[in-house]
Amino acid sequence: MVTSTYVLRLVKDVFSPHAVSKNLPDAFRILYCNTGDLAFEGGNVLQPDEARYMRTGYALRAGTEGGELWRWEIGDAKAKPDLDLGEGIHSELIVSNAVPSVEKLEDWLIRCDSVLFPTGGAAVPHTHMGPGIRCMRNGKLTLSSDTKSQDYHPGDAWFEPGGQAVWANACTDECTRFIRVLLLPKDLKGKSSIRYLNEADRQKPKSQRYKSYVDELLSLK
Template identity: 45%
Template sequence: MSATGYLLRQMVDRLEPGARFAEPLPALNRVLFCHRGSFETGDGVAFAEDSAWYGSDAVAIAAGPDGAVVWRWELAPEDSEPVLASGEGVTSTENLTAPLDGPDPAAEWIMRCDSVKFPIGGAALTHTHQGPGIRCLRQGQIRIDTPAGSTHYLPGQAWFEPGPDPVFAQASELECTKFVRVMVLPAELRGKSSIQYVNPDDHEKPKSQRYTGYVDEPIEH
């Protein structure tokens, strides 16, 4: 059971060139990130690779001429089942689901989607975040150290960070590394960083990671 009554789920939808969802996905707070190819939503708005859509209404998508791989994050009731997309040339799988213990369920939230890119050998110094989220690796390799241990991730693999637990991230020594994440954060952080460094001296040290923001929008709940 989660403290908020919600869970965060990441799905992967693959669409062949020109394929479309047979039925709209039901209304949920949702981010659709274009990992590969391109897609259009039902209102005709197009999204190219490395861009994202956010909404809370039902939505259907159609792939562009090169197909699409869509990473889909959904904030859903904790007793819900994964929503699989259907249609000719469409496959849909669940990548990761995690119950949410924060932020405060009585407060206002935002849903943030951004990407974090590291140069070769880059690292994120030990830190926490002010809300939970699911990350998915797009490029390179990364090792995530937490109090529970160390885990090595490859492209397409996802992991959950609850927020308050300290995390150290070590990127690949051979290539640039990039992951995309969706976090659920207190509304007062809209437009502001959620990171907090465990060692006060690390606040002033140069940081190797670079951020690209896609979505930072209020959640309906």
């Protein structure tokens, strides 16, 4: 049986207006503001549809609208996620998966980006070169593999191990978009992680569009 030292998690933190979180410990995290207005101690603001890589601990304060934070973390497989950020904040573990391919963090990078499909867009069969967790923000996506096909709606999240071939079809009545965080070999910094099952698909026009937020090496220093 293969064991894993690390897990990749997605936690959603919903802040009531003016709620203030406790200071979370140091960790490898991607923080993404889905809605609302959130500010770090010191005044730096995390706006909706912004993401930040955090290696050190932090505390967040919500404004008059409250806010929803999507918090990706890579951590020790034996450690539990922190789901008690303080009064007025509801935290929920959405997805947690072992990442057995990740043995030495310094050999990997963490990437956060978004994928936007136009109405009726599609992704041809492909794999990625590392594991990751995706979370839907808009629209609907039908994701298929050799073993299953499943629909995802706003707020739904899923894990992909990286080596499994998948393909996707977006809904036809609005644009579809999801946010994803991937763990990738460090030599892919600034490079695409995708591999197509049919090499001829590499040269074909693609309907999806990408937005990059974070592409950082997992340095232990």
